Amino acid sequence: xxxxxxxxxxxxxxxxxxxxxxxxxxxxxxxxxxxxxxxxxxxxxxxxxxxxxxxxxxxxxxxxxxxxxxxxxxxxxxxxxxxxxxxxxxxxxxxxxxxxxxxxxxxxxxxxxx
Numbered sequence: 001x002x003x004x005x006x007x008x009x010x011x012x013x014x015x016x017x018x019x020x021x022x023x024x025x026x027x028x029x030x031x032x033x034x035x036x037x038x039x040x041x042x043x044x045x046x047x048x049x050x051x052x053x054x055x056x057x058x059x060x061x062x063x064x065x066x067x068x069x070x071x072x073x074x075x076x077x078x079x080x081x082x083x084x085x086x087x088x089x090x091x092x093x094x095x096x097x098x099x100x101x102x103x104x105x106x107x108x109x110x111x112x113x114x
Contacts, residue, residue: 025085027092027113036111038085038092040066045083052094052109056083064088076100090114 025038029049036049045056045068056068066085072078079098086092094109 025092025113027111029109029111031109036092038083038113045085047083047094054081056081085113 023040025040027036027038028034029036029051032051034050036047036052039046039048040058040061043058045058045066047054047056054070056070058066058068060067065087066083068083068085070081077098077100079096081094081096084093090113092111092113094107096107096109098105098107
C-alpha cells in the first residue's frame with residue numbers, strides 16, 4: 001500500500017513537471033483571423049492551423065522570442081520556412097520560400113497572440 005502511494009505521488013509529480021516544461025500559444029492570423037496554435041516542446045516548435053502547419057527545429061530560444069526553421073526538398077522543388085515568435089510583442093511572423101527551376105515564391109504570414 002505504501003509503495004503504491006509513493007508511486008502515485010511520483011507519477012503525478014513527473015506529469016506536472018512535463019506539462020509545465022512545455023509552452024502553448026494561441027494566435028490569430030492578421031489577414032484572415034484564422035486560429036493558429038504554436039506548441040513548444042524541447043527543441044521543436046509545432047504549428048497547427050487550417051491553412052498552415054508543420055514541425056520546425058528551434059534555432060534560438062530567448063526570453064524575447066523563438067526562431068525556428070523547417071527545410072524540405074521534394075523532387076525539383078525545395079522550400080524553407082522560418083518562424084519568429086515574438087514573446088514581448090505577442091506576435092508572430094512566418095516566412096515561406098518555395099523555389100523550383102521555373103519560379104520563386106515568397107509568402108509572409110503575420111499575426112498576434114493572446
